[in-house]
Amino acid sequence: MDKKMKQDLKILQNIFKNARNKKHKCLVCEEKSINSHLLQKNGILNIISSNNHIIQITGNDFFKAEKEGIIGIKSIGINRAMSYPLFCNIHDTNIFAPVETEEYSLNDYTSQLLFSYRSLCAEIRKKMINTDIFERIKNSRQFAVNFELLKLAQSQIEANSMGIQDLNWYKNIMELEINNSYNTTDYIFEKIDYDFIPISASAVYSPINPSEHTLEVLKDSEKILNYIFINLIPQEDKLTLIIGYHKLKTNNWIKEYITSWKGLSDIEFEKKLTDLFATKIETWVISPDYWKELETKNIKAFKDYWNDNANNLRITQSVDFNLFE
Template sequence: MTITPTNKGMSRYHDSRAMKGRERNAPCWCGSGKKYKKCHLGRDAQPKENPWAAVDVNRKAFSQKKCWARDVGLGDCEGGVIKAHTVSRGPNLAKIAENGHVLQYGASIPDMNKNGGKLSVKRIGIKDASVFHGFCSKHDREIFSCIENEVFTGRPDQCLAVAYRTMSRELYGKDAGSHLRETLRGADKGLQPFEQFMLQKMLDEIDTGNEAARRDLKATHDALTAALVAARTDVLSSLIFEFAAPIPFMFAGAWSPFTDLHGAELQKGYVDELLEQVFVSSFAGESSAMICISWRNIDGAPGKVIADQLEELADETRASACLQFVMKHVENVFFNPDWFGALDEKQKERLDQLAADGIDPMGSVPSMPVRLDVDFRLPRSIRSFHA
């Protein structure tokens, strides 16, 4: 039996043995562009593909080298494309590392299979943490010197630089994931017709979501690039929190928030809606730390709503709220091993839940609420200021 979806998204079944020649020569229902007889005809009897093929393709995609500052008005590239750190290695990761290593939640397919589908926490060297091949040596040095070689003080140029690097990493990831639809098109070999249809439908939905996200991120990336070229730091607004002591985690990320800190809707995510992002990053000091929240300087920016809500919290709970919020949305979160190892079961369970809440492959909005009653033993906030 085979499945042919109707134009309403439902499906009907046909006996492939009774199909006429013109039906076998019609484009396959899965959208591959191949004739049905060259694609899904008899797929249930075909041998299953190597399940790790997509992992290998994905690994190669995330190793592609491209300077995001090439031919955009920031000067010519020089030197090869290097491993750029989204979270600065020396100024930040080194401050929370133990013997040159930090901890990070991992969600790779091999690791999750080993752990019964659960996330694992892995040690990673700070040379390899939070890296992507996104800038040539010249542009990495020139654009990000203000955050790599200077103490972060919340200057507007520093906020713009870290937002640009973070957005470049997010767009790099979406580009790298664009292969997924075609790579997994044959993953339904050996499955029954209805299972084939459901898998192809799921892959289409993932691909649609990824393409929409790429469109949103590119629009913002273009705006940040133009701001860098024109040295216009007013394109962003930022709120910076300073803490009384170092914090045991570092992060950098950006996402399109659909809900605020308390779960209220911020953006609807319509197909024709260009979503706005919020940028978050943390910085280590010698005896203190800072967390920066930035957003595009437009009316009703979702990032401003979130920043204002964080500012309204008690000083003693702000670091915990920031940690929990980014755990749901950001991949690049790294922990001091000693601090993480000293957490009790309730605290670790909370972090596990938050990390798992943000990895739905179907792209659903993380719904886990921020709980201020969970004490992560973090320093209090001593001041906040706008940039």
């Protein structure tokens, strides 16, 4: 690595660090946000933690990424696991009280909506941070003549900004329902129970179909992309999938994908989870003790696939390994 490249990587690393450490406003009001767990620490994450730690995907720094790839899978303290600066303390407490301070049922529409709302807000925040990162890159004198990087930065700014716009459409409707502004149920959720596996996930996913989502369609601000809301919630004796979509923003692929989670054998479920974690979402965690039991070759296959396809959002992806066997 030459001196210029080392300088570039150092500047990029500082940009990413500063953008991610920046203080943010609550996604509901003007107050400062706190770190919000996507799934609560007590009653969900602590079920699969070991010594107050959990295994989670994290990004490697630029120097480490050159040798080990862009992702690391590391042990992290449960207080920081699956957490993002989303809401101020008041809104984080009040909005989610029905699923944190009271007895709740995963069959209940409001509970399903609240879990999905938090994962939706996390995706908005991630895209806001990404936009900030690439704005900083675009404005950095270090990269003033790096036209390839500047082109990439501009495309990322546009893509993340359009994603935020789409997600805010879903967010506004969810907030109306959470606040009981209208007596409607605009979201359709399925609840499916499986045998217990010590994992957890909370994410949104927009399926991109190469034959349908041309560059022209993706750049059309009038066309709101379809999103699926996915939560895997561990309990003492089972693992529950809550998966859903907005009833006006769906298609045959989404309906068939949700149906494909039903009636699975243990092996089929493991392969389905592998596909989900490798090709569709990144906000998932796993028990450290369970992680140690997984085959080294399967972990390597997962990391290799993820590093090679991190920016591939297409539904045509497929994996030929089972992380959990």
